[in-house]
Amino acid sequence: MASTAAIVATARTPIATAYRGSLVDVDAFILARLTVAEVVRRSGLAPEQIDDVILGESLYGGGAIARHAAVAAGLPGVPGIAHNRHCASGLGAIQSAAASIMAGMDRAVVAGGVQSKSTVP
Template sequence: MPDALILSAARTPIGRARKGSLTSVDAYQLAEIAVGAAVERSQIPGADLDDLFLAESLQGGGVIGRNIAVRLGMTNVPGVAINRHCASGATAVQLAAATIMAGMADVIVAGGTESASTMPRLTKVAPGAQEPTPWSPQSHPDAPGIPAFDMSVTIGENTARLHDVTREQADA
């Protein structure tokens, strides 16, 4: 079984949702910066990459891995999106390592990206209501001993607030 090695790493600064200098920088721009730097630091030509595993949580779907590969001129790299609200970047690295160790690929770029400041905002008309209200998908339903609100806190203050709004509407 081949070993999976980390050849380089890159990250962007951490920002706070809707505050500071990163408020207008979306997850795609952040990913482009970090992935581009990691590939450059690795000194592996883009043509030698087998895949790009990129995690995101709140960007509205699509294949962000392929999008970033194309933005960086690596049109031969397929790309995949991984959506697991908590620890999705770590999951991307895990899946890349497992893929390499299984002999299914040799070189994969893996990581995560997110921007709570620029994430798409949703509305929904609740049953019995006339007007749409803020809404967020219920990605973390209540579980015994683990209220959904506690999980929402880990994915952003705004999402937690939206979960509360949805919960209040459901209870009404």
């Protein structure tokens, strides 16, 4: 029997003008780390209850952003998957998380998207 997937907590970073706004020097990894940690806090789940972190990033800025964000957010034993798709990569990450939960592969997944146009190499 398929499990039901539900969004139980949300968080987002502030938005600023690319290349000249207040976040011009803030890397996508930092934004992801802060957001993943806040979603876990708001969910009320213990870090060890999180099975996976899936993040979408449309402009590649480095390797394994989801895994690095998970470790930095206090989830060292949690793997991470990065979706790299222009437009809707965050929604694709959420869709993958829901499918994994519904298939019974995972019970709790942090999923979303991250981007920092001003810090893309």
